[in-house]
Amino acid sequence: MTSKQLYMHQALKKAWKYQLRTYPNPAVGCLILYHNEIVALEAHQKAGTSHAEVLAFISAYENISQTKIDFDRFDAQKAHDFLLSLEEDFFADCVVYVTLEPCSHVGKTPSCASLVAHLKPKKVIIATLDPIKGHDGGVKQLEEQGVEVEVGVCQKEALELLEPFLIWQKRAFVLFKIAQTSNGKIGGGYLSSKESLTHVHQLRAVCSKMIIGGETVRVDRPTLDCRFTGDNAPDIIIYSKRDDFKRTIPLFKVKNREVKVLDKLDFSKPSFILIEGGEGMLNALKEDIDWLLQYQTPKLSAHSSPYNIDLDLKFLFQERKGIDLMLWSRVN
């Protein structure tokens, strides 16, 4: 592995921490080197807030100048304005690694490509070009301003990172979440680390809809909110033939939430669908699921059962979440 690949891997790993949480934006990571030392490692965290490159330049500024900024770094407009106000060659000795071509598109935030072109770092290394038409052109903008650009470092990994984003351009991206012991046992109280629970709530906070099985609603009487993060609770679809649910079940009492009971699901609309359910749900929807997310708690258990289902996977990315292991897979 070259140093270049190593740095790009760090940017990719950082982006995976925010995988899906940036919906409807792509997950993007950015690392900045200054005289061969890492001065920034950031990722885009939430749609409507500063992009990865912007957060990274702000961090780099803080590290190089040894000065803290005094405004909200997630406010993209303020962050852009601040960076554009710095002396012109402030980042001249920096090398920027970014997992996706800086956007040329002016959306909720100004274009990153024009910002980076203005800041003129020594070099910008990009894992993959932006595959969305109208969002590309960032490289051209950089090169026109005389910034050296290299494209294609760790491209394969960068495209795996982008897979959900590419899917939800056209239809629903469907994630099924499983919390289990390391020997596959499912059931109450296994999801041990607070970090894993927080992560589930972060996904709930951004998904378009959450789907849950009727049996789970009847038996577990869940709340399905985002109390660990303080975000608004997601809208719920209960996938069930009958609507015989007592409205005293906590999930019905969450404010500002829509709950529908449906016996037919439609995944044609561009969206991010999060499914939490039991073996029956996994079996019923296995043809519709794009990715599986497993939280494995560090124990073997003699109790309860694993899901008894045949499903071929491709492991995509794994990392530790507190004491747990978080494992992302594509359903083949």
Place this chain on the structure above:
Amino acid sequence: MTSKQLYMHQALKKAWKYQLRTYPNPAVGCLILYHNEIVALEAHQKAGTSHAEVLAFISAYENISQTKIDFDRFDAQKAHDFLLSLEEDFFADCVVYVTLEPCSHVGKTPSCASLVAHLKPKKVIIATLDPIKGHDGGVKQLEEQGVEVEVGVCQKEALELLEPFLIWQKRAFVLFKIAQTSNGKIGGGYLSSKESLTHVHQLRAVCSKMIIGGETVRVDRPTLDCRFTGDNAPDIIIYSKRDDFKRTIPLFKVKNREVKVLDKLDFSKPSFILIEGGEGMLNALKEDIDWLLQYQTPKLSAHSSPYNIDLDLKFLFQERKGIDLMLWSRVN
């Protein structure tokens, strides 16, 4: 994460690839930077062959000089002699990251500390000092020759890497191996990747003894050799109350192997014990097991069962082995 930690992590990851395979030596990784580019990333691979630092200096030489060596790099004496024959300042611009203090001890191979002190790289960064009395003193040797040394980068991770080595100084280090699906199902044909199978055979090749349950011998009629690596097959202890095993079972027919049937096990002797067995074995020996090694194949399965056992783990290290996930845990 600083660049320094990032480079040390790479050395640690490389060492984990040879975890236990270096028995009775510790697993050690080494990375060399030359003008901030990685020119070597190596690990000690097998006792009696070149240490990590030696392999790394050889690789660095090849990369810097763009010349291939024409002798066996694993022959420690030849490798040392070659490195000592280079012009004195050949590695003067190199920074060396090594996960363990270079050995001052002259064993099967010459001391690495005296070699590194002679080669005089710009700096040597060490994750942890050698905890074995009589093996320490490497840092002192380096500093006496005027080499700049820094100790303690990623020390916690380095000590986890060394844990088996520290245990087998005093008693048996006991590893239990499990091959399973990602939902914990155990049984024939799940261990899918050739890389995982090869890794099992690499561990069998170096272990002091392999322990297997009587039931497995009767039902599976295994061979338990190292045909994927061409190494000598390990000696076997069948843990069983009765010795009613047909000598036509393949494992008895492997040449140069000792097979014992014992109903009592002794883990007091410094050694590396590899256990492959079923739920009964895991349950019977769970108090004796130090680490668990799980190979998870990328699928969920509806067939067979997981091990039904309660066991608290601490995940230590995970990496992909081909398409599989390899997960090392400490048994708590």
